[in-house]
Amino acid sequence: MDFIVVQFLNGVASxxxxxxxxxxxxxxxxxxxxxxxxxxxxYMLGAYMAYTLTSQLPRGSLGFWGGVIGAALVIGLVGALLxxxxxxxxxxxxxxxxxxxxxxxxxxxxxxxxxxxxxEDLLASRPLSLRGAVDVMGRSVPVYDLVLIAVGPVxxxxxxxxxxxxxxxxxxxxxxxxxEMVEALGVEQSRLFTAVFFLGSLLAGLGGALQLPREAASxxxxxxxxxxxxxxxxxGGMGSILGAYLAALLIAILQAFGIxxxxxxxxxxxxxxxxxxxxxxxxxxxxxxxxxxRVGGSSLAVALRPAxxxxxxxxxxxxxxLALSPLVLGDYSMTVLTEVTILALFxxxxxxxxxxxxxxxxxxxxxxxxxxxxxAMAIKYSGxxxxxxxxxxxxxxxxxxxxxxxxCVRLSGVYLAMLTLAVAQIVWSxxxxxxxxxxxxxxxxxxxxxDWARGRWVFYLVILTISAGGILLLRRAIFAPFGYALRAARxxxxxxxxxxxxxxxxQWAAFVLSSALAGVAGGLFALAKGGVFxxxxxxGRSIDALLMVLLGGVATVTGPLVGTAVFVALQxxxxxxxxxxxxxxxxxxxxxxxxxxxxxxxxxxRWRRDPDA
Amino acid sequence: MLEVDGIDARYGHAxxxxxxxxxxxxxxxxxxxxxxxxxxxxxxxxxxxxxxxTGGQIRxxxxxxxxxxxxxxxxxxxxxxxxxxxxxxxxxVLENLEVGxxxxxxxxxxxxxxxxxxxxxSLGEMRHRRGDRMSGGEQQMLxxxxxxxxxxxxxxxxxxxxxxxxxxxEILGESLASLRAANLALLIAEPNLAFAARxxxxxxxxxxxxxxxxxxIADLVRDEEIQRAYLGA
Numbered sequence: 104m105d106f107i108v109v110q111f112l113n114g115v116a117s118x119x120x121x122x123x124x125x126x127x128x129x130x131x132x133x134x135x136x137x138x139x140x141x142x143x144x145x146y147m148l149g150a151y152m153a154y155t156l157t158s159q160l161p162r163g164s165l166g167f168w169g170g171v172i173g174a175a176l177v178i179g180l181v182g183a184l185l186x187x188x189x190x191x192x193x194x195x196x197x198x199x200x201x202x203x204x205x206x207x208x209x210x211x212x213x214x215x216x217x218x219x220x221x222x223e224d225l226l227a228s229r230p231l232s233l234r235g236a237v238d239v240m241g242r243s244v245p246v247y248d249l250v251l252i253a254v255g256p257v258x259x260x261x262x263x264x265x266x267x268x269x270x271x272x273x274x275x276x277x278x279x280x281x282x283e284m285v286e287a288l289g290v291e292q293s294r295l296f297t298a299v300f301f302l303g304s305l306l307a308g309l310g311g312a313l314q315l316p317r318e319a320a321s322x323x324x325x326x327x328x329x330x331x332x333x334x335x336x337x338x339g340g341m342g343s344i345l346g347a348y349l350a351a352l353l354i355a356i357l358q359a360f361g362i363x364x365x366x367x368x369x370x371x372x373x374x375x376x377x378x379x380x381x382x383x384x385x386x387x388x389x390x391x392x393x394x395x396x397r398v399g400g401s402s403l404a405v406a407l408r409p410a411x412x413x414x415x416x417x418x419x420x421x422x423x424x425l426a427l428s429p430l431v432l433g434d435y436s437m438t439v440l441t442e443v444t445i446l447a448l449f450x451x452x453x454x455x456x457x458x459x460x461x462x463x464x465x466x467x468x469x470x471x472x473x474x475x476x477x478x479a480m481a482i483k484y485s486g487x488x489x490x491x492x493x494x495x496x497x498x499x500x501x502x503x504x505x506x507x508x509x510x511c512v513r514l515s516g517v518y519l520a521m522l523t524l525a526v527a528q529i530v531w532s533x534x535x536x537x538x539x540x541x542x543x544x545x546x547x548x549x550x551x552x553x554d555w556a557r558g559r560w561v562f563y564l565v566i567l568t569i570s571a572g573g574i575l576l577l578r579r580a581i582f583a584p585f586g587y588a589l590r591a592a593r594x595x596x597x598x599x600x601x602x603x604x605x606x607x608x609x610q611w612a613a614f615v616l617s618s619a620l621a622g623v624a625g626g627l628f629a630l631a632k633g634g635v636f637x638x639x640x641x642x643g644r645s646i647d648a649l650l651m652v653l654l655g656g657v658a659t660v661t662g663p664l665v666g667t668a669v670f671v672a673l674q675x676x677x678x679x680x681x682x683x684x685x686x687x688x689x690x691x692x693x694x695x696x697x698x699x700x701x702x703x704x705x706x707x708x709r710w711r712r713d714p715d716a
Numbered sequence: 717m718l719e720v721d722g723i724d725a726r727y728g729h730a731x732x733x734x735x736x737x738x739x740x741x742x743x744x745x746x747x748x749x750x751x752x753x754x755x756x757x758x759x760x761x762x763x764x765x766x767x768x769x770t771g772g773q774i775r776x777x778x779x780x781x782x783x784x785x786x787x788x789x790x791x792x793x794x795x796x797x798x799x800x801x802x803x804x805x806x807x808x809v810l811e812n813l814e815v816g817x818x819x820x821x822x823x824x825x826x827x828x829x830x831x832x833x834x835x836x837x838s839l840g841e842m843r844h845r846r847g848d849r850m851s852g853g854e855q856q857m858l859x860x861x862x863x864x865x866x867x868x869x870x871x872x873x874x875x876x877x878x879x880x881x882x883x884x885x886e887i888l889g890e891s892l893a894s895l896r897a898a899n900l901a902l903l904i905a906e907p908n909l910a911f912a913a914r915x916x917x918x919x920x921x922x923x924x925x926x927x928x929x930x931x932x933i934a935d936l937v938r939d940e941e942i943q944r945a946y947l948g949a
Binding site: 276285 | 764766785787788790791798802804805806807812814815816863866
């Protein structure tokens, strides 16, 4: 009994900080429709800022609370500044570009934090008055935890009053529903949005600052926290603050018991909860159907045209040049080229789902990773020949696609994005935690091609053949009747249904095809690298795929291929010549989104007035 | 007070308005007539700044308003009542009115919730009801009431009688007539000639994004040939 009570209190204490971050995210999303990836960075900055302030201010309760509140205010201003300088220019861009821009901010903030505070974890000391512990049923519970337990409901009540008893709150709720109408009634949208960003970022900063005495400020707080906050927001229902609190409680309490009883399950647990909730209630616990267009939106729906004879010749020339490249390129360049060739297939598979399919996957690395592990295990444990093992990758990834796709075609917008992200996190956690099978953090090594394919010439030709074949297959599918049905289901589901197309089935099939080919890319990647690691499934790889597609442009078929080349070149060059590559890559992403909201190839196509770039 | 001078507007590549010009004097009530798709809604939206005018000029109260943000246009005294009502369904009647509230421009008694409830008594009986629990007619009254709370000097109404029962149209007509009697200028886009004729003195007929005919509405009511040509009546 005492064990249950103590774990329960521990969970409720953790829920408060999670709730603060998630409520900020949900408020920002509700009004501005921006899915702010940088929200986790504000949480991290809140913790670092609180460290600096509390160590400067005099010790004691006053200094501590002054530091915490000061940090929250500073982060609120940083958020307002971000809105004013960057996001304001992107409200009319597709949601995905906003997401991409905020991810650029994540990268920039990571390096800025590293410069400012250094690589060490920083732990603040609690003031004396908050140091003790209270005896609860024979076990001691830290006083600070009790303070945190109170903070959640206090902030919940304060937000409720703010949104229901003030004019500003009424305007915010109205704007959440129809911001254009609010503007037409004389309320300046841009000022409202800046204020909302101030409030949302302040809450994230407060969450980080309050967490500091429990958990050291570290450089990987941002992505960990944003993932959890997304899950909380989605489980609670997008835009519902009470829902966010309930979801934070549910997840934090389950986590607290999970850690105590069965530590291995903790990473998976949160996402399992989300998958179950979304399967039963597609809009979260207290959410209602969104009046938002599917992510991607109509502005991405540009007509695609099959390749003309000129484009076909150009494609053949490119493949021929690639096939001959081992003649002239050195070993290092060949390694990079092999990687680009494989990742191009990965990006093309995601593009197929996002562009023609209209389904955005935030966790495409899941299928890439499953494919790579399938090949690795087939070779390692069964000693199968390479080409047989490679066949296993689309089968394994496709099977996962069948299961996940079934859920995904029932969801839309942000919910869909979050479910795909959750699946990727489950696969990633499994790869880390099931070390008997997957080798855990160390991965599986010694996954080399068969002897006949060891030569760099032969191996590259194998990779090129399979990748180009996969890309060609996707292209064929886009311009086959199936592709037309798919685009009809994306652009006008009701009319598609009226003409005899079952949109759900068509999108499901596209999901499976896309995951199977992502799996092939993963399998080839394992062979090229000689091993598999959990990083193949990490969030970072899913984001890389999105960046490749978006850099190239969703609206064109060649886009993802060019995007892959640009992305790999950027990352590779930057990480070779500078140690601040994240900062530079982040700035490049932000500038590209600002300059070419249609992607590189989309921009070039518009410039040439030729839709089939 | 409103001068529209040769404006064009487009959605993407499709041009909807072609060099439209007309004027509305102080306290004048004008009906904007035309078939579905003639460009009535687009015209109101481009006056309001919700759809940018790509050519021409719009002046209101002596200022250029084309290119201005809708919120600034509203603050100059233009009130916009959208065709699909667009009330905030999560908010109560009183909260909807609060969103529309703005300080009055010089002169005149400002609108308050109580004055609104004298004009639309049925809204007064449901001040705490949420927007999604109201009938279509009640929502239509609320959307007009919400815009009035901004104390406009010219009210742009987009198809206020659309989809309402005859009895409700009757009540709505009376309320609008009393606003008209209080010297509020009106520009009403309306396919229903009879409803428009009760409120307006003058009519502008538009077809395919151009002004096709302008004149006293009383003449139009008698002229069945023009009605057949432009209204499909």
